[in-house]
Amino acid sequence: MPATPPAPESSRLTVLAGPTAVGKGTVSADIRARYPDIWLSVSATTRQPRPGEVDGVHYLFVGPDRFADMVANSELLEWAVVHGRNSYGTPRGPVQEKLDAGVATLLEIDLQGARQVRATMPEARFVFLAPPSWEELERRLVGRGTEGPEERERRLATAKVEMAAASEFDHVIVNDDVQRAADELVSVMGLAPHPVAGR
Ligand SMILES: Nc1ncnc2c1ncn2[C@@H]1O[C@H](COP(=O)(O)OP(=O)(O)OP(=O)(O)O)[C@@H](O)[C@H]1O
Numbered sequence: 548m549p550a551t552p553p554a555p556e557s558s559r560l561t562v563l564a565g566p567t568a569v570g571k572g573t574v575s576a577d578i579r580a581r582y583p584d585i586w587l588s589v590s591a592t593t594r595q596p597r598p599g600e601v602d603g604v605h606y607l608f609v610g611p612d613r614f615a616d617m618v619a620n621s622e623l624l625e626w627a628v629v630h631g632r633n634s635y636g637t638p639r640g641p642v643q644e645k646l647d648a649g650v651a652t653l654l655e656i657d658l659q660g661a662r663q664v665r666a667t668m669p670e671a672r673f674v675f676l677a678p679p680s681w682e683e684l685e686r687r688l689v690g691r692g693t694e695g696p697e698e699r700e701r702r703l704a705t706a707k708v709e710m711a712a713a714s715e716f717d718h719v720i721v722n723d724d725v726q727r728a729a730d731e732l733v734s735v736m737g738l739a740p741h742p743v744a745g746r
């Protein structure tokens with residue numbers, strides 16, 4: 548019997564996408580807190596930090612010139628202008644280092660970025676985080692309180708496009724409860740979910 552070829556490093560890569568305010572950041576933060584074995588990529592963005600966001604933790608906050616340099620120097624694994632405003636991208640070097648070291652790696656990116664990663668690393672897992680309903684998505688966006696009405700409209704317009712693309716993904720997880728959704732994501736990543744403390 549021929550030996551089974553080893554899985555490529557990129558099979559340890561999971562891409563999480565989904566519409567604005569569905570809870571990608573919240574679910575990722577829960578994973579960061581409860582699953583230290585999973586490494587979350589830190590994206591570069593030209594967006595201004597929100598209150599409480601820390602440079603190097605939530606994002607690498609860079610100016611447009613630095614972002615353009617990163618693109619020109621092929622420093623980004625993927626990148627996109629999201630919601631028609633700001634640029635976001637995944638620094639290539641740290642992702643490659645983690646994958647080479649055998650670390651389970653999670654990217655939280657938009658649909659355009661997920662499609663780019665699919666084209667270059669098709670062995671990765673692609674997960675779509677969905678809201679329990681459209682009305683709940685709108686409630687979460689308003690409730691977060693970080694965008695004004697105009698930006699919320701832009702984000703909801705993108706969300707319609709992203710929702711229509713859910714079937715492109717290998718798995719769809721409904722974010723009805725943060726810890727439950729995080730545990731389902733961990734399970735999809737091929738890791739054993741931890742028991743949830745206090746339940
Ligand atoms: N399961 C949930 N139940 C209720 N509220 C939630 C749940 N998950 C996230 N939220 C809330 O929804 C809001 C949006 O969450 P979050 O910022 O994580 O979304 P996101 O998908 O990262 O958004 P964006 O793509 O716009 O960055 C936050 O106020 C968060 O607390």
Ligand SMILES: Nc1nc2c(ncn2[C@@H]2O[C@H](COP(=O)(O)O)[C@@H](O)[C@H]2O)c(=O)[nH]1
Pocket residue numbers: 564565566567571590591594625626627629635636637655656657658659660661
């Ligand atoms: N293509 C990429 N999209 C990214 C990346 N990092 C974040 N994002 C997506 O941007 C939107 C908006 O984020 P916000 O923090 O301004 O609310 C959201 O859908 C993120 O998933 C990235 O590196 N590449």
